[in-house]
Amino acid sequence: DADVTQTPRNRITKTGKRIMLECSQTKGHDRMYWYRQDPGLGLQLIYYSFDVKDINKGEISDGYSVSRQAQAKFSLSLESAIPNQTALYFCATSDPASGQNTEAFFGQGTRLTVV
């Protein structure tokens, strides 16, 4: 089983719909992240959370919201999806206690298409 699991893996939704992408991890890490990947643009940080009570905006948070329901769960929501949010979304975790807290471990991604 994957250490970082994202659901769904693929989703097609209509413009204006609300959609939630979920992420769960079994690594026991405190830090969780949501990234967006577009072809040729690398990975852009949407939101990150350093513990259950901590939520921070990344570079491209507009149009997105997150919820850290537990240490192991971090969900990303698009309140009203628009076509330019079509992208590949990745959840990641890292562990500050390891002394190498910048090493991020990624899920397999969710491919979202907004039509």
Next chain:
Amino acid sequence: GQQLNQSPQSMFIQEGEDVSMNCTSSSIFNTWLWYKQEPGEGPVLLIALYKAGELTSNGRLTAQFGITRKDSFLNISASIPSDVGIYFCAGQGGSTLGRLYFGRGTQLTVWP
């Protein structure tokens, strides 16, 4: 945000050739990481570098943390078809509390 320039954007090479790619930043980083992403998968960590000048190997892969702390290099020796994928550099600076900044990736294609 911090800018990372990764080059080349893509490479088409023959099996057995060596590969070099690099990443430069506009500011000093404390950590450099190199990831590989295969189609349909998330990025997987290849090498982590924590000290300026550090040279670290992982099989046929070798990466270096530049002494200026503003650049890093990844070399792949004797490439094989399974090396195909997108390689990303990522860096973290002292003030960014664990946040990583990513380069745009190098798409590697290896011809048999």
